[in-house]
Amino acid sequence: MALLGKAALAMWWDIAPEVRADFEDWHSHEHFRERLGIPGFRRASRWAAAGGGEGFFIMYELEGYETLSSAPYLARLNAPTPASTRLMPHHRNMVRSQCRVLESHGSGTARHALTLRLSPAPGRDAELREYFRALTTRLPDLPGLTGAHLLKHQTPDIAVTTEQKIRNNADQVADWVFVACGYDAAALQALGDAELAGAALAAHGAAPGPVSGLYSVSFSAIPPDVA
Numbered sequence: 001m002a003l004l005g006k007a008a009l010a011m012w013w014d015i016a017p018e019v020r021a022d023f024e025d026w027h028s029h030e031h032f033r034e035r036l037g038i039p040g041f042r043r044a045s046r047w048a049a050a051g052g053g054e055g056f057f058i059m060y061e062l063e064g065y066e067t068l069s070s071a072p073y074l075a076r077l078n079a080p081t082p083a084s085t086r087l088m089p090h091h092r093n094m095v096r097s098q099c100r101v102l103e104s105h106g107s108g109t110a111r112h113a114l115t116l117r118l119s120p121a122p123g124r125d126a127e128l129r130e131y132f133r134a135l136t137t138r139l140p141d142l143p144g145l146t147g148a149h150l151l152k153h154q155t156p157d158i159a160v161t162t163e164q165k166i167r168n169n170a171d172q173v174a175d176w177v178f179v180a181c182g183y184d185a186a187a188l189q190a191l192g193d194a195e196l197a198g199a200a201l202a203a204h205g206a207a208p209g210p211v212s213g214l215y216s217v218s219f220s221a222i223p224p225d226v227a
Contacts, residue, residue, distance in 0.1 A: 002104035002105055002106065002108065002147070002149070003043075003061045003101055003104040003108045003149050004042035004043045004061040004063075004108060004222075005040075005042045005061050005062045005063045005064060005101070006062070006063070006064050006065065006100065006101050007061075007062040007063070007064055007065040007067060007068065007098075007099060007100055007101060008059055008060060008061050008062055008099045008101055008149075008151050008177075009058075009059065009060040009062065009068065009096070009097070009098055009099070010057075010058075010059050010096075010097045010099055010115075010151055010174065010177045010179070011057070011058045011059070011094065011095065011096045011097070012055065012056065012057050012058075012093070012094070012095040012115070012117075012174075012213070013055075013056055013058075013091040013092060013093055013094045013095070014053075014054040014055055014056070014091075014092040014093045015054055015056060015090060015091070015092070016054060016090065016092070017054070019087070019090045020054075022087065023087055023090065024218070024219075026083045026084075026087055027046060027219075028046075028219050030081065030083055030084075031084065032044045032046075032219070032221055032226060033226040034076060034081070035060060035076070036221060036222070036223045036225075036226050037223070037226075037227075038067070038070070038072045038073050038076060039063075039067070039070065039072055040062050040063040040064065040066075040067030040070060040072075040073070041060055041061075041062060041063075041067065041223065042061045042062060042063055042222065042223070043060070043061040043108060043109070043220065043221070043222045044058075044059075044060050044061075044220065044221055044222075045058070045059050045060075045061075045108075045109050045217065045219070045220040046058050046217075046218045046219045046220070047059075047113050047215035047216060047217050047218055048215060048216055048218045049213065049214070049215055049216075050112060050185055050214040050215055050216045051214070054092075055213060055215070056215075056218075057113060057115050057213065057215045059179070061108060065098075065100050065154070065156075068098045068156045068158075069156040069157065069158050074158060074161065077161035077162065077163045077164075078161050078162045078163075079162070080162055080163050080166065084163070084166075085166060088163060088166045088167055089166060089167065089168075091167060093172075094167060094170065094171045094172065095117065095171070095172045095173065095174050096171040096172070096173065097117075097151065097153040097173055097174045097175075097177055098153060098154065098155065098156055099151035099152055099153050099154070099177060100151065100152055100154055101149065101150075101151055102129065102132075102150045102151065102152050103132060103133050103136040103137075103148075103149065103150040104136065104147075104148075104149040104150070105136045105137055105139075105140050105147065105148055105149075106136075106139070106140025106141075106145070106146050106147030106148060106181070107140070107146040107147035107181055108147060108149070108181070109147075109181060109217060109220050110146040110147065110181040110182050110183050110217070111182070111183045111185075111216060111217055112181070112182055112183070112184070112185045112188050112214065112215065112216050112217070113179055113180065113181050113182075113188075113214075113215045113216075113217070114179070114180045114181075114182075114188040114189070114191060114192050114196070114212065114213070114214050114215075115177065115178070115179050115212065115213050115215065116177070116178040116179075116180075116192075116196055116210055116211070116212045117174035117175075117176070117177055117210065117211040117212075118174075118175065118176050118178070118201065118206050118207065118209075118210035118211070119175040119176060119206070119207045119209075120175075120176065120205050120206060120207060121202075121205055121206060121207045122207075124205030124206075125205070127204060127205035128176075128201075128204055128205035128206055129150075131204035131205065132150045132178060133150070135148055135178075135195060136148040136149065136150055139180055139191070142187070143184070143187060144182045144183060144184030144186065144187025144188070145180060145181070145182040145184075145187055145188070145191070146181050146182050146183060147179075147180070147181040147182075148178070148179070148180045148181070149178070149179045149180075149181075150176070150177070150178050151176070151177040151178075151179070152175070152176050152177075153173055153174060153175055153176070153177070155173070174211075178196070180196075185214060185216070188214060189214060192212050192214070196210075196212060198210060
C-alpha cells in the first residue's frame with residue numbers, strides 16, 4: 001500500500017548515546033501514543049541509522065495537510081508533557097519538514113528506508129518531479145524494494161509553538177523528501193549509488209547538495225495499536 005493519507009511530517013535528528021534509552025522509551029510509550037491520538041494522524045514510524053550512530057528518521061503519515069494546523073495538534077504542540085520538555089532539547093541537528101505527498105506507491109513501511117533530502121535547481125521543478133514520478137512507480141516492484149514516496153515541504157501558517165521554543169527554534173527544513181523502503185539494505189544502498197546519486201539527480205534537475213541516509217525500522221504503529 002501507499003502512505004496512509006495525503007500529507008506527512010518527516011523529521012531527522014541525532015540523539016547522544018547517553019540519552020538514547022530514555023529517548024526511545026519516551027518516544028515509543030508516550031510520544032507516539034500522544035501523536036496517534038490526534039485526529040488525522042494515521043501512522044507513526046521511527047527508524048534508526050542502519051550503520052549505528054546517533055541518527056533517527058521519524059515519519060508521521062497524515063490524513064491531510066490541514067492536520068498540521070488543526071486545533072488538536074496545535075494544542076499538543078503548545079502543551080508538551082514534562083518528559084517532552086526534558087527530552088526535546090536533546091534532539092540535535094533537527095530537520096523537520098511538513099509535507100504534502102506528491103507521489104506514493106507500494107508499502108509505507110519495511111525493514112529499511114533510504115531517505116533523500118533535496119531541492120530542485122532553479123526552473124527545473126517539473127523535470128525533477130517527472131524523474132521521481134517514474135521512480136516511485138517503478139521501484140516498489142524491484143527485488144529488495146517495497147515502496148517509494150515523494151514529499152514536498154510547505155510551511156503551515158501557524159505561530160511558533162512551545163515545542164519549537166524548547167528546541168530553540170533551530171529546526172531546519174528539507175524542501176523535497178524522497179523515501180524508498182525495502183527489505184534488503186543492499187538493494188537500497190545500490191539505489192543510492194545509482195539513480196539517487198548526486199550526478200544522476202543533477203542530470204534530472206536537482207540542485208547541488210542532496211543529503212541521503214539509510215535507516216532501519218525501530219518502531220511503527222497505527223492508532224489502534226496504542227489506543
